[in-house]
Amino acid sequence: MSMSLSHGDHRFAAVQAGIGQAPWVLDALSDQGVSGGSLHFEADQEIYAEGDEATTFYKVVSGVVRSCKFLSDGRRQIDAFYGEGEIFGFEAGSEHRLSAEAVSDCTVIPYRRRGFDTLAGRDERVAGQMFSYVMRCLERSQDRSLLLGRRSASQKLAAFLLEMSGRRACGNVIDLAMTRQDIADYLGLTIETVSRTLSQFEREGLISLTSARRVCLCNMKGLRELNA
Amino acid sequence: MSMSLSHGDHRFAAVQAGIGQAPWVLDALSDQGVSGGSLHFEADQEIYAEGDEATTFYKVVSGVVRSCKFLSDGRRQIDAFYGEGEIFGFEAGSEHRLSAEAVSDCTVIPYRRRGFDTLAGRDERVAGQMFSYVMRCLERSQDRSLLLGRRSASQKLAAFLLEMSGRRACGNVIDLAMTRQDIADYLGLTIETVSRTLSQFEREGLISLTSARRVCLCNMKGLRELNA
């Protein structure tokens, strides 16, 4: 029987539907001593640093986490935001290649990698789902390369808003956990450009800024058309 | 026994050393009817298009392949270049998300995905190595995001030259298979900026352009320092 590196497999439909959702099978790990309870972090607290030994990976229970890299000049590139149910910090090598920080107060479950490996060896579904998850991360990362390489500030912001809406949607309204600086570092822009572009979107009637962190996507179609 | 989602595993040392190298275990597939011989493509010929059914993936035997996405305005983003021994076109979903084209004349071996899945189900090493390979792709993709998001034209070019040198190195001299346009589309720049930046590198003594496609990296250290 295939271990389902093929992902047309219907058993994983649920996983595939929620982009970035963690393999549900990880839940089982909690019962096998692989997980060590849950951890709480306050906003801006570091979860692990670049170069730290990667003996553990995590799943977000609540709140939002960012993974990022720092440049020698102090600037920052945010690689990804992780929300409820998503996995982060799973590494191929022995060290964390990026650091992870709490964007908002958040709770995460740590999983010991060694324990996970053992379980993955026993249960094909665990391995298969993790594989599926990593493939999904790869797809996201490739999409980001396109975004960062060839898109204008407006296109980046539009894509960002739609991405956030796809994850944390409550109607058209999204509550951003992150600051303008976070958004800028995610999109390869400056905080001023992010702010200006959002203001412009509001003038054009694409969005409405209830407050700085609360955005209403009034015209999703218009936003989508920006990235045709 | 673990299926080696852990990559500290020494059996895979060789795979890990050569960045982007395909799992050697794929060689075995040729003997099992999974591979269908080898295919030849001429420069600029399409291997598959975005949206094509992803029943097959490939390994490069010789030559260079690019995978890319086209924007509605005709511009192009190249996601990756694949050289000898590298795998491309392995998808999570049922369609190819990017198109693939021959950069130079090249030979590739096609593998039927269904056959591969079956084999992966029987042999943990196949699955584990493919997992390792995908993790490596993910790392590369993440590094690219940093490059595209936060680096200047000179930094992008320096990183590109060092990447190429790391793969196809013959001393300090690299023979680029791709055009300036390919490089530009890979780095999110224009052809003119690529050309100007290379000329500037030559004036600064960092490189020497024997011919348009042949570059000698006279000062690797200097190039590396650009991305400190």
Added chain:
DNA sequence: CGTCTCCTTGAATTAGATCAATATGTGTGG
């Protein structure tokens, strides 16, 4: 030798960055 593609270089333009000032909260302590 002419034609074609690829590459280089120059001049003008512009999107986004940088620098600088002001505004909008938000929590603290009086």
Added chain:
DNA sequence: CCACACATATTGATCTAATTCAAGGAGACG
């Protein structure tokens, strides 16, 4: 409740790196 400090966000005025537009040059090939 107000006054203050402090972090975050917006807006304006320049500046600049990279793009765009335009013109040649260099090599390959019939």
